[in-house]
Amino acid sequence: MEKLGYDWIKSEAGRVDISSGYYCQTRDVFQARLEKMQNDLLADGRIKEDQVYIVSAIAGEIGNNSFDHNLGNWPDAPGVFFAYGFSDGKLKIVLADRGQGILKTLKSVKPELTDDARALDTAFNEKISGRAPENRGNGLKFVKANIKSAGLRLIFISGKAEAGLDEKMEIREAKEKLNGCLAILTV
């Protein structure tokens, strides 16, 4: 599933698999599949009810961020890749978009940002709006707080930087550059 996410975000422009069942071209499709995931997880029972709601909220924030910050600016395929499933007893949720990425999004309100690592640090830690003057763009702080309190793990890659979050947060160089954003949540 993670490989499918990587393959989707790394596909050449014009060769993106938009027929995939994991592809949500619009926000409505994403919301419907998110509700399906929640219902599937509640029916499955391996994850506690409270945890299912937290996971839905985190995935919802990350997925909707993609639409919020790329509306009218998608470089090629609009929308998000969204897949989930159990592997070795752990739930994995993969979200990806082929949008502008965190650095370009935040640079409009914080021009001094020059690299992907600092942009990720800002997105997860600073009170800022990527769509100023609107008061928005603080969803990743909510994500970070809930990853920590619920004992989850998140890998978030944008550009050449990768953030690893669990009880703490670490930013490192990504193995390869990814345009847009890729998030892998482990429960």
Add this chain to the structure above:
Amino acid sequence: MRIEMKKFGEMLISRPAGREAFLAMSAYLTKDLPEDEMIEIDFAGVKVLTPSFADEIITKIAEKFKNVKLLNTENITVQSTLKALREYSDLRI
């Protein structure tokens, strides 16, 4: 006036949906109410709430009315979202 959030859905996630909920509420529920009207926001039945949705409706209600009470906030995502709004959106209820 009591606003039952579950009437907007059990899974309240996106910003456009929150904005739409606020507009509908302003047209049908809170229209012409004085700013000192007691507004009770009831979260009973809500399963998932995110800061994106809530910022478009809860923060705006709190800006518009002086007396706002939050009811049935036990859900873990409601708690976490309200905490985030207090921290990042200057919500003061």
